Amino acid sequence: MDAASHHLTRVISHGMGVEPVISDWPALTSAEVARVLRHYPGVGQPLRLEWHSPRPFSAACVMQTESGPVIVKRHHARVRDVAALAEEHRFAAHLQARGLPVSSALATNEGATALPDDYWTYEVFPLAPGVDLYREAMSWTPFTSCTHAHSAGQMLARLHQASAGYDAPARPARPLVSSFTIFSQEDPVRPLQHYIEQRPAIADYLENRPWRGEVAQHLLPWHAALKPYLDEFVPLWTHNDWHASNLLWSDATREAQVQTVLDFGLCDRTCALHDLATAIERNIVEWLAIAQRAEQLVHLDLLDAMLDGYTATLPLTARQVRALAALLPLVHAEFALAELDYFHGVTQSPQNASLAYDTYFLGHADWFHSSEGQRLLGHLEQRAQALEKN
Template identity: 90%
Template sequence: MDAASHHLTRVISHGMGADPVISDWPALTSAEVARVLRHYPGVGQPLRLEWHSPRPFSAACVMQTESGPIIVKRHHVRVRDVAALGEEHRFAAHLQEKGLPVSCALATASGATALADDYWTYEVFALAAGVDLYREALSWTPFHSCAHAWSAGQMLSRLHQAAAGYEAPARAARPLVASFTIFSQQDPVDPLQAYIAQRPAIADYLEARPWRGEVAQHLLPWHAALKPYLDEFVPLWTHNDWHASNLLWSDASPQAQVQTVLDFGLCDRTTALHDLATAIERNIVEWLAIPQRDEQLVHLDLLDALLDGYAAQSPLSARQLRALAALLPLVHAEFALAELDYFHGVTQSAINASLAYDAYFLGHAAWFHSAEGQRLLAHLHQRADALEQR
């Protein structure tokens, strides 16, 4: 991290656990936002800075302007450069063209949707339609209601339908991208080694770890169970961070429907089932509660609602449900490595790097052997059984 960033104002941010922390990145200032907005002639004069986002991997704020409220988001260039944001913005623009209600980046006077300034990269959005009902919700916290889960499932299916035909190549190696290049292969060992070799920070961290043995113990048995289903995983550009907090809602009631889809920061070419498994992993399991309790961590009513909403738009076969169950213990593994790349290589946090490797990369897979993990997987197989008996 650059020395200059240590002398700027911090805000309270979501950490990697349940407790808030001081943000890694300095808060955006009114003067900084005004400087950025000079490149966006349609926005008008900034009036007042109204809110700082608590999300941990970048800095973002809402600024009231003459044209209405806008969101300014700032990334360190080692996390997102202009080219990387372009990958995200083009996918969102494609979805918007296909009729999906998404939030798309505004363009500068020169037509660019991202702006480089020193070691920062900026993107700017109009405040999208809908209630930010989960604005303060941590990742890995459940939906408030089954109606929310159903609507989120249906909208995810709509996104997958809209993404069909978008043929951009998979994204380049960079931190904090949720790819699916390792466990999607018949033999994941070589792809895993290639993934590490492309990311020197991960290679450096793993030098001190017996990682080959740990992968063989914790991950490869799950991959053996996934292998028979690999033909179900058809490449598709996907969102990869389908949590309730990345959706805007029609109102604040338990019956609210998804109105707008936000935040394509983790998007990449994965598969529809991988994206659906990520949605289950993000919204159905209370990972952050595990230190306090070991039961009632899985919300099967919300899982059913999410899958019912998805299937109402895109029916799921029994075999696809079994493929989902086989993938779930591995679905977070590759993004956990991307987080390790970020924490060891960019923010240089030994605590968070260890969390990414031990708790996420290895620990999430191991949790699926627990009673709660097995209950979740068994429920998916029961749904598959019920479909086959119809």
């Protein structure tokens, strides 16, 4: 991390656990935002800074301006440069053109949707319509109602429909992108080796770890169970961070519907079932509560509601539901490596790097052997059997 960023104001942000932490990145200041907004035509004078986002991987705020509120987001250039943000913005623009209600980045005077400035990169969005109901919710916390889960499932299916025909190549090696290039292969060991070689920070971290043996022990048995279903995974550009907090809602009630889709920061070319498995992993399992309790971590009512919403628009076969179950223990593995790349290579946090590797990369897969993990997989098998009977 750059020395210059150490002397600026910090905000309280979401950490990797339950407790809030001091943010890795300095808070945006009014003067900084005013300097950025000068590059955006029609926004007008900034009036007051209204809110700082608690999300951990970048800095963001809401600024009230003469033309209305905007969201300004700042990334370290090693995490997102202009080219990286353009990948996300092009995908969101495609979805918007196909009728999906997404938040689209504003363009600068030069027509670019991202602005480089020193070692930062900025993007600016109009405040999208909808209530930010889950604004303070951490990732891996469940929906607060089955209606929310159903609506989120429905909107995810709409996104997958809108994404069809978007044929940009997969994104290059970047920190914090949720790809599906390792366990989608018949033999994942070589693509895993390639993934590590492309990311020097991961290679450095694993230098003194017996990682090949750890992967063989913790992950390859799950991959063996996934192998028969690899032909179900049709490449598709996907959101890859489908959590309630990345959605805006019609109102603040338990009956609210999804109104706008936010935050395409992790989007990439994966497949629909990978995106759906990520949505289950993000919203249905209370990972952050595992330290406190072993039971009641899985919300099967929310799972059914989300899948019912999804399949009302895009029906799944019994085989696809089994593929979804087979994918679940591995769906977070590749993003866990991307987090390791970020924590070891960018923020240089030994504690979070260990969390990414031991708890997320290896530990999440192991959890699926537990009674709660088996309850989740068993429930999906029951859904598959019910589909076969009908």
